[in-house]
Amino acid sequence: MQFFLEVLIGGLLSGVLYSLVALGFVLIFKASGVFNFAQGAMVFFAALTFVGFTEVLPGWTGLEAGGTAVFWLAFVLALASMVVLGIATEKIVLRPLVNQPPITLFMATIGLTYLVEGIAQGIWGANVRGLDLGIEDVPIEYMLEQHNILISTFDLFAALLAGLLVGSLALFFQYTKVGRALRAVADDHQAALSIGIPLQHIWAIVWGVAGFVALVAGLIWGARNGVQFALTFTALKALPVLILGGFTSVPGAIVGGLIIGASEKLAEVYVGPFVGGGIESWFPYVLALLFLLVRPEGLFGERHIDRV
Amino acid sequence: MFYREAGQFKPSYEADQQIFPIIQDRVGIAIIIAFAALVVPMIASEYWLNSILVPVLIFSLAAIGLNILTGYAGQLSLGSAAFMAVGAFGAYNFMLRIDGMPFLVALVLGGLAAAAVGVVFGLPSLRIKGFYLAVATLAAQFFIVWALVKFPWFSNHSTSGVITAQDIVILGFAFDGPVAKYLLTLAIVIVLALMAKNLVRTSTGRSWMAVRDMDVAAEVIGIRPMRTKLIAFAVSSFYCGVAGGLYAFTYLGTVEPEGFNLDLSFRILFMIIIGGVGSIMGSFLGAAFIVLLPIFMNVMMHGLLGDYISASFGSNLELMIFGGLIIFFLIVEPHGLARLWQIGKEKLRLWPFPH
Numbered sequence: 001m002q003f004f005l006e007v008l009i010g011g012l013l014s015g016v017l018y019s020l021v022a023l024g025f026v027l028i029f030k031a032s033g034v035f036n037f038a039q040g041a042m043v044f045f046a047a048l049t050f051v052g053f054t055e056v057l058p059g060w061t062g063l064e065a066g067g068t069a070v071f072w073l074a075f076v077l078a079l080a081s082m083v084v085l086g087i088a089t090e091k092i093v094l095r096p097l098v099n100q101p102p103i104t105l106f107m108a109t110i111g112l113t114y115l116v117e118g119i120a121q122g123i124w125g126a127n128v129r130g131l132d133l134g135i136e137d138v139p140i141e142y143m144l145e146q147h148n149i150l151i152s153t154f155d156l157f158a159a160l161l162a163g164l165l166v167g168s169l170a171l172f173f174q175y176t177k178v179g180r181a182l183r184a185v186a187d188d189h190q191a192a193l194s195i196g197i198p199l200q201h202i203w204a205i206v207w208g209v210a211g212f213v214a215l216v217a218g219l220i221w222g223a224r225n226g227v228q229f230a231l232t233f234t235a236l237k238a239l240p241v242l243i244l245g246g247f248t249s250v251p252g253a254i255v256g257g258l259i260i261g262a263s264e265k266l267a268e269v270y271v272g273p274f275v276g277g278g279i280e281s282w283f284p285y286v287l288a289l290l291f292l293l294v295r296p297e298g299l300f301g302e303r304h305i306d307r308v
Numbered sequence: 309m310f311y312r313e314a315g316q317f318k319p320s321y322e323a324d325q326q327i328f329p330i331i332q333d334r335v336g337i338a339i340i341i342a343f344a345a346l347v348v349p350m351i352a353s354e355y356w357l358n359s360i361l362v363p364v365l366i367f368s369l370a371a372i373g374l375n376i377l378t379g380y381a382g383q384l385s386l387g388s389a390a391f392m393a394v395g396a397f398g399a400y401n402f403m404l405r406i407d408g409m410p411f412l413v414a415l416v417l418g419g420l421a422a423a424a425v426g427v428v429f430g431l432p433s434l435r436i437k438g439f440y441l442a443v444a445t446l447a448a449q450f451f452i453v454w455a456l457v458k459f460p461w462f463s464n465h466s467t468s469g470v471i472t473a474q475d476i477v478i479l480g481f482a483f484d485g486p487v488a489k490y491l492l493t494l495a496i497v498i499v500l501a502l503m504a505k506n507l508v509r510t511s512t513g514r515s516w517m518a519v520r521d522m523d524v525a526a527e528v529i530g531i532r533p534m535r536t537k538l539i540a541f542a543v544s545s546f547y548c549g550v551a552g553g554l555y556a557f558t559y560l561g562t563v564e565p566e567g568f569n570l571d572l573s574f575r576i577l578f579m580i581i582i583g584g585v586g587s588i589m590g591s592f593l594g595a596a597f598i599v600l601l602p603i604f605m606n607v608m609m610h611g612l613l614g615d616y617i618s619a620s621f622g623s624n625l626e627l628m629i630f631g632g633l634i635i636f637f638l639i640v641e642p643h644g645l646a647r648l649w650q651i652g653k654e655k656l657r658l659w660p661f662p663h
Contacts (some may be wrong), residue, residue: 035439096639102438103384107581108638110574114631122624142358236570239443265638276458285447289432296436 006151007269008262013155015261016162017224020217022245022253023166023240024210029247030186031206034094035102037054037109039214040235041116045085046211047218047227050078051131052124075215082211085116090207095200117232126229133220158220165216166254169209175252178205186248240288246298255299312657327506344494349487357486358559364592364599365490365497366554371579372504373547378577379586380508381540382520383433384441387448388548388576393568394452395549396471396556397462402466403474411557415496419549425452426545433537437523449570456565457594463565470564473557475501489558496554500547505588507543516540517586548576582637584646593645605629637656 024039053074063069093108173179184192185202193199221231240262245252267283297303311332318324328334352361366638381614400416403409429448433441456462456469463469476483476492483492507513515536518526527533530532575598583594641648 022504078589093635093639096644099641100638103378103585104581104638104642106439106442109637110578111631111634111638115635116631118624118627118629122621122628126620126624219523236446239446243440244445278454278458282447282450282454285347285444285450289447292436292440293432296440298440 004266009151010155011262011265012258013152013159013261014265015241015258016159016219016254017217017257018234018237018241018261019254019257020162020165020213020220021234022241022257023169023250024213024217025238025242026245026247026250026253027206027210027213030250032094032203033102033105034109035106035247036210037106037235038089038112038116038236039210040232041120041216042082042085042229043212043218043221044227045116045120045218046078046082046215047131047222047231048120048129049081049217050074050219051129051222051227053077055129055235078260079212080269081216082215083208086207086211087204090200090203094203111180113232117229121229123205128226129222131219131227143148154224158224161216161220165213166250169213170250172196178202182206240284243288244291245251245297246300249300251296252298252300260287263287317593321644327502339420341498349490352490354486357490360599361558361601362486362490362493362553363595365493366551366559367576367579367595367599368592369497369500369554370548370551370576371583371595372501372588373544373551374576375580375583375586375588375591376504376508376516376547377540379580379584379590380421380513380520381516381537381544382523383430383540384438385445385544387429387445387452387571388444389570389572390449390452391422391426391545391548391569392552392555392572393456393565394425394545395552396563396568397417397565398422398549399457399639400471400473400554401462401464403651411478415550415553415557418553419546422549422552423542423546426541426548427538430538430541430545433541434534445568453565454566467562469566470562472562473560476557483558493554496550500550502586504547508588512536512539539594561573575637578634580644582634582644584644587644587646587648590644590646593649597645601630601633602626 021039021043024042025036028034028036028039054070057063057070057073057077061073063073089112093112094105097105097108163299181192181197182205183200184195184197185199189199192202217234218227220233221234223232237260238257241253241256243252243256244259245256264280264284264287267287268280271283272279292298311330313330316330318329323329326334328337346362359469370388370392373391374385377383377385395415395418397418398421399414402414402417403411406414425448429445430445435446455567460466462471476489478492481488483489508516515526515531516533516539518529519533519536519540523533526536553566560567579594579598580591581594582597583592584590598657609622609625
């Protein structure tokens with residue numbers, strides 16, 4: 001039982017990280033109907049840019065390497081780069097493709113994936129870097145002693161951070177003017193346009209926010225597994241999370257991430273040994289697929305009614 | 309300036325129902341085939357045959373397969389490489405385990421195995437659509453590659469699942485040189501491409517297009533969506549499977565499951581987008597473009613920049629240019645090279661007059 005709980009909690013915590021990546025997808029899909037495959041590349045770009053700045057900033061400014069000032073300066077600069085990247089994407093890539101079929105937009109974002117990966121590695125190099133957020137990756141002693149369950153402080157911190165991010169995004173969407181405009185655009189582009197909401201500003205903001213989410217996801221993933229090219233593959237794990245939760249639902253991304261994270265770890269531990277292991281690579285997809293057969297629009301997706 | 313269709317009257321139904329009803333098209337295709345079969349083997353170097361022409365032909369076949377599914381039947385798929393893998397490993401196993409198995413039969417059986425797998429993974433398409441389906445086909449992509457690695461039976465217990473294709477012998481003639489392999493590939497691709505060209509204008513092909521354009525409406529007018537979609541998955545996977553078999557046997561010689569990764573699926577998807585969705589000719593143009601582009605960029609880079617940049621930066625630059633060009637292409641001509649060819653033909657028809 002304890003082992004089961006440990007695996008379950010470990011899975012849920014890693015699921016939170018999937019949710020973070022999936023969140024970026026959902027934001028953009030909701031607002032502009034673009035299935036942004038480049039979100040994984042953006043996570044990679046963000047993490048690499050942040051690490052790159054922490055490396056070069058001490059030399060440029062004379063600040064102490066590894067200090068708080070460098071950390072926040074690098075964070076701000078990386079955030080600025082992400083916002084610029086997001087807005088440039090919207091302006092240069094997607095604006096000319098307005099009204100094209102969704103598959104064309106999707107292909108454009110795959111092209112963007114190559115472009116962003118190339119730029120990131122071209123500027124900062126392709127070495128694997130460590131990223132230190134100053135949180136130690138040690139088990140929580142209380143849980144270990146009292147209940148004999150191993151929970152990493154780092155995972156818990158990541159989960160809290162993700163929760164905080166989602167909470168603030170929810171507040172932003174619910175109570176600010178921009179958030180309200182965003183929801184209006186997500187609901188109906190034309191109706192939003194007709195009451196005077198500037199569609200293009202909203203899209204720029206969404207891409208900026210998606211860049212911010214990518215940065216947070218990149219920092220946590222980077223600190224967990226090192227900043228390396230493999231980060232882009234996390235985007236692929238976010239896809240079953242999306243279809244499980246529904247493309248258009250922020251809570252869906254969170255719940256989907258938790259389900260995928262937990263079930264993938266449980267399946268690996270309890271089912272994996274019977275079939276030779278390594279089933280983590282495809283289990284989430286098959287799970288999502290089976291789930292879709294029951295609910296084609298995902299857990300929280302909008303039911304789509306076809307009319308001739 | 310250019311040829312016109314006017315004045316070609318058909319006295320019989322047979323004449324009207326040919327694959328290429330216009331005589332100039334027939335002559336043009338015949339000239340292209342004759343050139344590819346007779347002149348190319350004489351003038352092309354071994355490098356061109358092995359590393360450029362054969363892969364272009366094989367990827368054209370895979371692109372036709374995906375085009376049938378995505379371009380004609382409207383079902384987006386990200387798992388084409390996995391079906392290629394089924395075809396490759398299927399053909400290998402049929403050759404290996406059945407004595408005296410003829411190569412062409414093994415190739416077709418490999419394709420049929422891919423078709424069967426394709427139907428299984430096509431079943432969800434009855435319930436889900438669009439990007440949900442695209443992500444669902446990723447299940448096929450990851451599951452098949454995993455299964456081929458995990459169960460050593462498929463690769464005859466070789467280490468890390470690498471298989472070495474057997475020699476190709478047809479009716480006592482060994483296809484071992486680059487010219488022979490090229491001609492074999494060419495023959496298979498021509499036959500299958502003509503079949504595809506024909507298939508998409510039969511009632512099956514028309515029901516695919518009806519389902520693509522609006523499946524509810526198609527169902528209302530009496531097209532059975534389940535049958536139509538599953539046939540599309542089967543035929544598409546068959547084409548991909550045969551392409552995979554050729555990929556193993558006439559192109560690389562040795563393949564491993566990891567070679568048929570998601571990246572390859574994306575490249576095939578790029579081929580049909582760049583070439584033109586819903587066009588057989590576009591599949592060829594797209595395949596040629598995607599195969600030639602990296603080679604061309606590599607040559608250009610070495611020629612222009614030479615020693616000024618490091619190898620790693622060079623590969624990143626290639627990545628950037630590749631991605632940038634894809635985006636550029638989509639913005640400039642979202643309907644692909646086939647559409648450009650069509651526009652060019654219209655223009656030439658009126659030339660030198662503007663209207």
